[in-house]
Amino acid sequence: MAAEQTKIYLSPPHMSGKEESYIQEAFVTNWIAPLGPHVDAFERELAGHVGVNGAAALSSGTAAIHLALRLLDVQQGDTVFCSSLTFVASANPIVYMGAEPVFIDSEPETWNLSPQALERALQDADREGRLPKAVIVVHLYGQSAKMDEILDLCSRYGVPVIEDAAESLGSTYKGRASGTMGRFGIYSFNGNKIITTSGGGMLVSDDTEALRQARFFATQARDQAPHYEHSRTGYNYRLSNVLAGIGRAQLEVLEERVEARRAIFDRYRRELGGLPGIRFMPELEGTRSNRWLTALTVDAAEAGVSPQTLLESLAEQNIEARPVWKPLHMQPLFEAVTYYPHSGGSEGSISERLFRTGLCLPSGSQMTEAEQMRVIGCIRQCLLNRKSVMA
Numbered sequence: 001m002a003a004e005q006t007k008i009y010l011s012p013p014h015m016s017g018k019e020e021s022y023i024q025e026a027f028v029t030n031w032i033a034p035l036g037p038h039v040d041a042f043e044r045e046l047a048g049h050v051g052v053n054g055a056a057a058l059s060s061g062t063a064a065i066h067l068a069l070r071l072l073d074v075q076q077g078d079t080v081f082c083s084s085l086t087f088v089a090s091a092n093p094i095v096y097m098g099a100e101p102v103f104i105d106s107e108p109e110t111w112n113l114s115p116q117a118l119e120r121a122l123q124d125a126d127r128e129g130r131l132p133k134a135v136i137v138v139h140l141y142g143q144s145a146k147m148d149e150i151l152d153l154c155s156r157y158g159v160p161v162i163e164d165a166a167e168s169l170g171s172t173y174k175g176r177a178s179g180t181m182g183r184f185g186i187y188s189f190n191g192n193k194i195i196t197t198s199g200g201g202m203l204v205s206d207d208t209e210a211l212r213q214a215r216f217f218a219t220q221a222r223d224q225a226p227h228y229e230h231s232r233t234g235y236n237y238r239l240s241n242v243l244a245g246i247g248r249a250q251l252e253v254l255e256e257r258v259e260a261r262r263a264i265f266d267r268y269r270r271e272l273g274g275l276p277g278i279r280f281m282p283e284l285e286g287t288r289s290n291r292w293l294t295a296l297t298v299d300a301a302e303a304g305v306s307p308q309t310l311l312e313s314l315a316e317q318n319i320e321a322r323p324v325w326k327p328l329h330m331q332p333l334f335e336a337v338t339y340y341p342h343s344g345g346s347e348g349s350i351s352e353r354l355f356r357t358g359l360c361l362p363s364g365s366q367m368t369e370a371e372q373m374r375v376i377g378c379i380r381q382c383l384l385n386r387k388s389v390m391a
């Protein structure tokens with residue numbers, strides 16, 4: 001019977017309804033290519049929205065990270081530091097460049113890159129005369145990392161910062177938009193993100209010359225000539241004009257989406273926050289998370305139920321939930337890679353603890369109160385059952 005209930009997804013795509021007129025315009029004007037008026041306008045509008053000098057619309061957030069590394073002249077054998085608690089797409093482009101990632105742990109107040117671990121990593125690298133070519137800082141589930149401390153450390157060592165804001169478009173850190181504080185910022189418009197073009201990404205920067213180069217590399221690095229002339233290796237990374245049209249309509253509703261996701265987070269916290277062993281992802285003072293996904297931790301001893309059991313109970317009720325990202329230093333892909341934990345003391349590795357205990361709950365902007373109460377009811381029931389079994 002439970003399986004007959006409609007499925008509640010983690011973060012499904014959600015069209016606002018205005019996309020069709022933009023798509024129609026692309027069709028009528030026959031701009032069905034990875035360039036055109038929607039691409040230009042989407043870049044302008046997004047750059048204006050977050051407050052940077054420019055933006056380059058690309059086929060994915062991964063492509064944006066790849067181009068940022070290319071523009072920073074990352075070479076074979078270089079190192080690039082990267083948050084460990086993230087999706088693999090944050091680090092894959094480091095490997096595309098033939099460079100070596102070094103993973104940095106999270107700290108407990110933001111779940112993001114630990115300035116403490118970063119400082120130790122930079123000191124070691126400096127001593128060895130092998131400073132990284134870049135630091136990729138991820139703003140997980142919409143929560144900003146401690147940017148003041150991170151930027152301060154990186155500028156002390158002269159290392160540029162790339163903000164992976166794939167999950168944090170619409171978030172702010174001390175009044176500044178997430179993704180606009182480093183040398184480069186990247187956003188993703190993948191189907192599960194707060195706004196989507198079905199697939200797409202954006203590279204942003206105040207350095208408009210670098211963005212001009214990004215567009216050059218993103219279009220197969222074609223030199224100025226009447227024929228096809230190439231002196232550098234490029235990529236096919238531009239965003240289609242049709243998808244950019246979808247992006248323009250989506251950008252119009254970004255702030256509504258942030259409100260909706262924050263309201264969803266608040267309801268979860270109101271309804272579940274008092275339960276033993278349940279703790280919600282914090283929000284650092286002076287920051288505003290878009291709460292892309294509601295994330296929490298479950299202390300199995302206190303709650304009487306493991307995160308895994310909770311996931312299984314939700315799945316039985318046709319509700320999609322997920323563990324938090326598995327840290328990249330724990331992935332078989334990166335077995336031999338260097339990792340800096342938050343501290344050598346009793347706190348140990350924060351990202352490993354978050355992986356063991358963390359869950360993401362359905363957070364779609366369109367989720368109804370009734371749907372959310374179904375998720376909440378299932379979690380309450382699961383904890384209640386376990387408690388009575390254990391009594």
Ligand SMILES: Cc1ncc(COP(=O)(O)O)c(C=O)c1O
Pocket residue numbers: 059060061062063086087089090138164166167187188189190200201
């Ligand atoms: C943290 C993070 N970085 C990078 C990406 C890559 O974005 P895309 O899927 O647009 O390539 C994603 C999402 O997919 C992400 O969550």
